[in-house]
Amino acid sequence: MSKPAVMVIVIGTTDISLIPGISVAGATPEMTHYTPALDVEYLIYGRPRTLDIIPVTPTGIPTPALVTRAVAYDVPKLVANAGSRVPPRCPYVDLGGEPGRDFRKEPALNCGAAEELVQRGTALGEELGKLGVVYIGESIPGGTTTAMATLIALGYDAWGKTSSASPDNPKELKTQVVREALGRLGRAPPLDPLEAVCEMGDPVHVAAAAVALGVAKAGGTPYLAGGTQMAAVAAIYKALGGDVARLHVVTTRWIVEDKTADFYGLMEAVGVRHVHVATVSFAASKHPGLRAYEQGAVKEGVAMGGALYYAQLIGRDALANVEKEYERITNLTRRKDF
């Protein structure tokens, strides 16, 4: 019984994504602030509303929301906004947070906002947990950097261990950013969980952790659907008193095979026992934009791994569905370059 009763996509932004070179979750650094809104608008409506642009990487590889929409079309989806500079124009649960700031210069969040995210996220999880298995995904450009920072702030050795949506993981830049944040802080980790989040986190990971806490509290089973960022979510969940033995993580083969990161090492460090991997390959796709996933582009996001794992569980042909949707959106946007 690991099929999702419902899927929650927690979105938000961090100004860390504006640092040139740190995120490819958008065509330019500025566009990364639109990516979460566009992702979920597209996921819900089949086309974005805020701008008529489906998010792509700088080399034109489309958002993982495409895969989630294509293969998990029959799973109820809820968007939860933890703090996005661009609020989405679709139904979304307001968790009362705020966008994350550049934590090299100042704390990422006001602690009041982080506390509100914990309170509302837990309450949302408690309702949804009554349904059973809840998949919890994310869309936050810059999230692998904030995940590394949060894990380090919580006392884990996560230096250079988080993944990237780029085939060329900018690990030195990320490491430098986290070092600068620690320098500003002027104290050595570990910090307590809310302090770690407020100083060096972002709105999404703490909100996702709170939803997972609520799901478990209600007797449901939380599945964190994402890559190495979910180690940070699991670490916050654990630090807030969650039973990590009840937590599941579900992701893609592209994440676990990423040699620039250490997905399993992070999961082991945090104590996550239940890891599920979607094993599908896009190598045989007729579309270069999808074959790029096999070269390490994108890898995760918007619960793609969870959606693919669900398809695997029920025997649905993921690639056929993804190709069909890929063709639909290519026609929709009249772009031939991806």
Place this chain on the structure above:
Amino acid sequence: MSKPAVMVIVIGTTDISLIPGISVAGATPEMTHYTPALDVEYLIYGRPRTLDIIPVTPTGIPTPALVTRAVAYDVPKLVANAGSRVPPRCPYVDLGGEPGRDFRKEPALNCGAAEELVQRGTALGEELGKLGVVYIGESIPGGTTTAMATLIALGYDAWGKTSSASPDNPKELKTQVVREALGRLGRAPPLDPLEAVCEMGDPVHVAAAAVALGVAKAGGTPYLAGGTQMAAVAAIYKALGGDVARLHVVTTRWIVEDKTADFYGLMEAVGVRHVHVATVSFAASKHPGLRAYEQGAVKEGVAMGGALYYAQLIGRDALANVEKEYERITNLTRRKDF
């Protein structure tokens, strides 16, 4: 199979509730603008957050949210904010609407807001409809007046046929309010559905209709959980192209037995075929505040009828649960006067 997979409470305010004597959904006319937020905060958390006050009528009879919380504790609940002057401090789905204005003086809603409510409400319903049966409740003080106005604007003879949370239905005042609105409008009904809503409606009924539309579109079954207001919701649903034969309404005995209104007449006029009634009596309660329900206080709201009907379906002792919760909140608020 009429048990709810999930329950959505659509909230909002209308300035119609500020007209003295029109609504008892709050201790004073001004307090009615807090009622939806306090209702759902209490429903989700077990105690309100915006103010430490559980909504009561001017004579101290507690909100129907008490009953919903007490008897449907295992049903997942989602709050959807269609437009409330006081946004609730709990997780809620933002449907992009706005509070309703006093339609004696100006249109109730900007049509852009009403269209957004239709779009987002339908999208939310399409997701939740994948779960099966969706109960859709409301909290909007003044809602029986806006319901009468909307029905009349859509061409139904609803004059004096909607109910009231008061044992003394202020029908003349309501009728006068609707007449003034028609006078301002200067045109005879019927209006087209969005125009009826923008001119003489409120944010909640159109949003609830949109959620129901989406649920039906996704193959689920929409249950409107409320009293005579749901005739307006059903009429909007029908006017927007919804198949009224697929729509269910579930309410309390207190509504259908209300001699000051005509619940069944309105349902028949709109064409609703499936009506379910919770038959529980509070006559044997040891608490005067609950026995007051038998004298026509409150009657419906916050999906109370749906919650009681659900208890009836599964054989749960509603009154015992309600009394226990009543005692808990009486101690919580340290008030002995209700």
